[in-house]
Amino acid sequence: MPTILIAEDEETILEVLTSILEDSGYQIRGAANGAAALAGLAAAPVDLVLSDVMMPIMDGRTVCHQMQADPRYQAIPVILMSAARAGLNLDACVHAAFLPKPFEVEELLETVAQVLRAAPRLAGRGPDD
Amino acid sequence: MLSSHAMPPAARPEPPPPGGFPRVPTGIAGLDTILHGGFFRGGLYLITGAPGTGKTILGNQIAVHHAAAGGRVLFTSLLSETHSRMFAHLSSLAFFTDPAIPPLIGDALYYISGYSALQTAGLPGLLTLLQATIRDRHTTLLLLDGVGNAESFATTNAAFKEFLHSLQQYAELYGCTVLLLSSRGERGADRDAVDVRTTVDGILRLRQRPVQTRIVREVQIVKLRGSGYLPGGHLVVIGARGVVVYPRLEALQAATVDTLTTGAASLERLDFGIAGLTAMLHGGLFRGSATALLGPPGSGKTLLGLHFLAEGARRGEGGLYFGLNEPPPVLLSAGDQVGLAITHWAAAGQIALAWYPATAADLDVLAQHLLEQVRARRVQRVFLDGLDAFSDLIVDAARIGPFFAALTNELRALGVTTLVTVELPHLFGPTVEIPIEGVSAVVENILFLRYVELRSQLYRLISVLKMRRSGHDLALRQFQIDATGITIADTFASAEAILTGLARPVPGAAGGAADPARR
Numbered sequence: 001m002p003t004i005l006i007a008e009d010e011e012t013i014l015e016v017l018t019s020i021l022e023d024s025g026y027q028i029r030g031a032a033n034g035a036a037a038l039a040g041l042a043a044a045p046v047d048l049v050l051s052d053v054m055m056p057i058m059d060g061r062t063v064c065h066q067m068q069a070d071p072r073y074q075a076i077p078v079i080l081m082s083a084a085r086a087g088l089n090l091d092a093c094v095h096a097a098f099l100p101k102p103f104e105v106e107e108l109l110e111t112v113a114q115v116l117r118a119a120p121r122l123a124g125r126g127p128d129d
Numbered sequence: 130m131l132s133s134h135a136m137p138p139a140a141r142p143e144p145p146p147p148g149g150f151p152r153v154p155t156g157i158a159g160l161d162t163i164l165h166g167g168f169f170r171g172g173l174y175l176i177t178g179a180p181g182t183g184k185t186i187l188g189n190q191i192a193v194h195h196a197a198a199g200g201r202v203l204f205t206s207l208l209s210e211t212h213s214r215m216f217a218h219l220s221s222l223a224f225f226t227d228p229a230i231p232p233l234i235g236d237a238l239y240y241i242s243g244y245s246a247l248q249t250a251g252l253p254g255l256l257t258l259l260q261a262t263i264r265d266r267h268t269t270l271l272l273l274d275g276v277g278n279a280e281s282f283a284t285t286n287a288a289f290k291e292f293l294h295s296l297q298q299y300a301e302l303y304g305c306t307v308l309l310l311s312s313r314g315e316r317g318a319d320r321d322a323v324d325v326r327t328t329v330d331g332i333l334r335l336r337q338r339p340v341q342t343r344i345v346r347e348v349q350i351v352k353l354r355g356s357g358y359l360p361g362g363h364l365v366v367i368g369a370r371g372v373v374v375y376p377r378l379e380a381l382q383a384a385t386v387d388t389l390t391t392g393a394a395s396l397e398r399l400d401f402g403i404a405g406l407t408a409m410l411h412g413g414l415f416r417g418s419a420t421a422l423l424g425p426p427g428s429g430k431t432l433l434g435l436h437f438l439a440e441g442a443r444r445g446e447g448g449l450y451f452g453l454n455e456p457p458p459v460l461l462s463a464g465d466q467v468g469l470a471i472t473h474w475a476a477a478g479q480i481a482l483a484w485y486p487a488t489a490a491d492l493d494v495l496a497q498h499l500l501e502q503v504r505a506r507r508v509q510r511v512f513l514d515g516l517d518a519f520s521d522l523i524v525d526a527a528r529i530g531p532f533f534a535a536l537t538n539e540l541r542a543l544g545v546t547t548l549v550t551v552e553l554p555h556l557f558g559p560t561v562e563i564p565i566e567g568v569s570a571v572v573e574n575i576l577f578l579r580y581v582e583l584r585s586q587l588y589r590l591i592s593v594l595k596m597r598r599s600g601h602d603l604a605l606r607q608f609q610i611d612a613t614g615i616t617i618a619d620t621f622a623s624a625e626a627i628l629t630g631l632a633r634p635v636p637g638a639a640g641g642a643a644d645p646a647r648r
Contacts, residue, residue, distance in 0.1 A: 010211055010242040032245040054212075056205075056241045056262045083213035083240070087231030101213035 002116055003027040003044075007037035007051040007063060008081075013101075017050070017108070024109055034058025038066055041073055048116055053082035053090075064093040077119045079111060149355070153270065153306045156194025157187075159374030162381070163350060163359040168308075168331065170269075171301035172354070173293065175276075175309045175325060178335030183346060183367050184310040185215065187335070188272045190224050190371045191308065196238040197229060200269040203262055205243045207255075207275035212240045224371045239266060244278070251282045252292040260299045268305050277313040286323045293328050330354040335365065340524050345491070348374060359384060364493040375493035379528070379535040394598070399510070399546050401433065402440030405617020409593055409602035414574060416509075418597070419537040419547040421516070421568055424578030429589060429610055430550040431455060432467060433578070434512035436615055437548050439469040441510040442479035449506065450480065451499050452514030453487040460484075467614040481506055492522040496536055503543055511540060513549040520565050530567025537571050553579075573597040578608075591617065 004026050008014040011032070018028045029046065031037040035058040037051060049067070053060040060080050067073035077096035082088055085100040096115045099108065154167035161167050168174055178184050192202040206212065219225040230238070239262075246258040263271060273279070283289035293309075300307045309329070326332065332351035337344050347362035364375040400406070400413035407413050414420055422430045431454075438448035450460060457475075460482060464471030474480040483502060485495060503511060513519070520529050540547045549572070551565060569575065575595040580587050591608050593601040607618040 009245060010206075011245045011248065012209060013211055014245075032249070054235055054240050056243070056246070056258050057265075059235075082235065083211070083216050084231065084234035085216075087233070088235045089232070101211070102217070 001025055001027050002047040003029065004048045004050055004112070005029045005031060005037055005040055005046040007031045007034055007049065007055065007060065009033055009052060009055040013052075020105055020108065021112070026112070032056075034060060034063040037063055041067070041076070046076060047119065048112065049076055049078045050112070051078060051080055053080055053084065053088060061090065061093045064095055068094050075120050077115045079115055153195070153200075154198075155191045156198070157190060157372055157374055159363065159376050160348065160372075162376050163348070163363055163374065164353065165356050165358055168306055169355060170304055170306050172330035173297035173300070173307045173309070173328070174331040174333065175311060175329045176333045176335065177311050177313065179337070180312050182335035182337050183365065183372060184312070184335060185210075185274055186219070186222065186367060187372050188274060188308060188310050189215075189219055190222075192238060192270060192272055193224050193227075193230055193233075195270045196233045197227075200237070201267050202238045202270045202272070203259075203266060203268040204238070204240045204272045204274065205259065205262075206240070207242075207244050207247060207273065207278040209244075212242070221369070222371045223369055239268075243273070247279060247282055252279060252288060255279060255282075256292055256295055259296060263300060263303050263305050268303070271300060271305055271307045272310060273307070274310040276309040276311045280311075280313060280323055283323070289323045290325065290328050293325060297328075297330075326352065336362075345524055364491055366491065366494060375491070375497055377493060377528075377532075378496050378539065379531040382535040382538060395544075399437075399446075400440060401436045402443065403436055403615055403617060405606060405608070406591070406615075409591075409604075409606065409617065410574075410596065411600050411602070414546055415598060416546050417541045417544055418573040419541065419549065419571065420574040420576060421572040422548060422550045422576050422578065423553055423594075424550070425553045425555060425580065428578040428580060429608070429615060430552070430578055431460070431514055432463065432469075432610060432615055433576075434514060434548050434550060435460070435464045435469050435471055438480050438510055438512050439464065439471060439474060442474040442477070445479075446509040447478075447506050448474075448480045448510040448512065449483060449499075449502055449508040450512050450514065451483045451495075451502070452512075453485055453490065453518040454515040456484050457482040466612070467610065468612060469614060481508070487518050487522070490522055492519060492524075492532070495519065495522070496532075499536075500539060500543075503540065503545055509545060511545050511547045513547060516549045516551045516565055516568065529565060530571070533565075533568060534571045569595070 004021055006014055006017050006028060008017065008030070009032055014030050018030060021028050029040055031040050033055045034051070037049065049063070051060040051063050064078050064080070067076060067078065079097045079099060080090060080093065080095045081099040081101055083101040090098065096118070097111050099111055150169040150171055152166040152168065153170050154161045155164070176184055176187065189204070192204050196202045241262065243255050243258055246254040259271065262268065279292070280289050283292065297307060331353040334349045334351050335346065337346045346365040346367065348365050349362045350358040350360070359376055359380040361377055361380055363377050366373045366375070395416040397416040398413035399416055400410070422433055424430045438450060441448045461472045461475065471480060475482060481502065483498065502508065523529050523532065537547060551568060574597065577592045577594045579590055581590055589608050589610070590605050592605045609616050609618060
């Protein structure tokens, strides 16, 4: 089963996203900020990072930059999400998709599935594993 | 005087004393006036109010202004409401939808949740998170929304105060101003609240209360260390523009009383364009004076006021009708029917008509609109129609006298000559009472219009009850309203007990020249 790391400082959203994605068959790990997300990546590999943009300690854009700079994480796709729909400067962030909050369950699941289908196989696991 | 959109001298930003802190304006003009310029940089302030009083909107409006002015804002929520839902609620407000704002969000305007840190590691964890983010993001304004939730995690009252103290000390080092938004009272409103009055540098209290069919919101400064402020409650209106604060006019004026006492009163006289009335007033009203037109319904008060404006228009003086009773089409028609050409003067821009439905008005809002129009149009004559309708809008009855005194003072300072109508409730009767307390002390002149019944006919009378700084005709004079407007006739000397409205013929006066029965 693909593993998704969710980086989200709003606890309610983290809980809801975890519940929805687990119900859809994914394994979920959570982090309350960008620094905790990178620490989580170092601890064990994931297939996808779903990250909020605005977080304390380290924001989602910095997570993207750090992942791109680290050969261990370059191939892991990142989906960014934010309540700031317009005007957010994400040009310098390598990310596979952007989810403007609030989004609906179908949009979330379809985006995750599309990104995982397009991502290179990691550690022998594919999106349908 | 207050006669500009700039703050009055005593309420302008006080320059920081040597070694003092600069001000951090809120960007909400009325609130900055009340605060004498805004908060102090590096200070810790509590904004308290029950749920629904507008704390989050106010906090966001201050945040947006600060970011748009070049500051860096950290808005930290401890509430269950998600940021996306909060943004959705703010999306109907002009300050949030300004095109310049979206590019700031995520950079100069940064939103995070502190609830996870609070749950995981309590107040120390939240403090660490806030300090790190203030430092890393070069934050100059921190808002902490839902600080009552943080208080819930405090094991002792002292622990919460220590958290606030540590936060404030750290923020001050980084030049960061901190605003705490809380539904818990600073103490007085909520017995469960930790007493933080001594810890914070200032307290703004928001409250709302039902008044008849309306909800009236107010803001009051409870404390502001290091600065004066305008005391008392001030009207808050939350609408499409966001939060708008209307400082109480009488509080504003109390702060600038010195500027109202300079200069000599004008000796120039203005008249109504009614020959008999000019004579009764010994030449007219003094420029800058305030005059009350008292009278029962239908006695001619509004027409007399329109005469005053029309005469001013003929002389090139701008006039303003400001009222709650008669909508403009009715006024235009009434004035035109008696030859005052109000429609003509309105089209020429010499007379402006401002009417507000009484059901949708707040008194402080109306006062500001009135003064704004006077300044913008450089009006010299104001006709305020229906002082009784305005006084009905006052929430606190004790304000009536001070408010109208402040309004007339401000109009006087603007060089405006003012007429106000006051409706007397009874058509006839042995007593004459001004229904609005304090009016007679506030106005320089009082004209009294009324009906008198004599031999089964109604007659209109006018008299001058009071005229400060001038003599005046003491006689009661009959007046008529016809297609040419108001004309003043002879005295009503043949009747007595006239002021009661129950006239009796003077014995032996029947058949005399002044006997109206002979007309």
